[in-house]
Amino acid sequence: MKNCETYTASEARENLSEIINKALYKNPVIITRRKEAVAVIPLELLNRITDLEAKYDAELAATSLEEFDKTGGITLKRLKEELGM
Template sequence: MTDRTTYTASEARSKFSDIFNEALYGKPVVINKHGKQVAVVSLALLDRLAELEAYVDSLDAQKALEEFHSQGGTSMADLEKELGLD
């Protein structure tokens, strides 16, 4: 992560309005406790993570579909025809 502000947990408690405003304007804020990063405040980052998760899910779905077809999977239309449901 670049261009971010880091606060200790104690600072975060007393500077909530600063943290809120930074996140509001798209700047991620990291909160540390005992030298470890424990929180990131950023809606933009959360949105980007959701986009990346959806992308990974679509890659997994595509891989599963390719595997299904490569192993001789039957399409729904063919299955319905075979079962006389068409």
């Protein structure tokens, strides 16, 4: 994310209260440790992200089901039989 403050894990331990306050006021913070990174974000933002993911997954499932219905796909049972399972 652009314009996010970044802290090392050591700095984060020393400034935890400040980091939490930033996240509460809609300022995500990135914490790094050994070239890995995590983000501290408001719970509201996390909820919106997970809602969007769920909506996307539902749309993919609906599209797949429509395709299955149109093409007359095969059942799992038949697929296993064809694969000798």
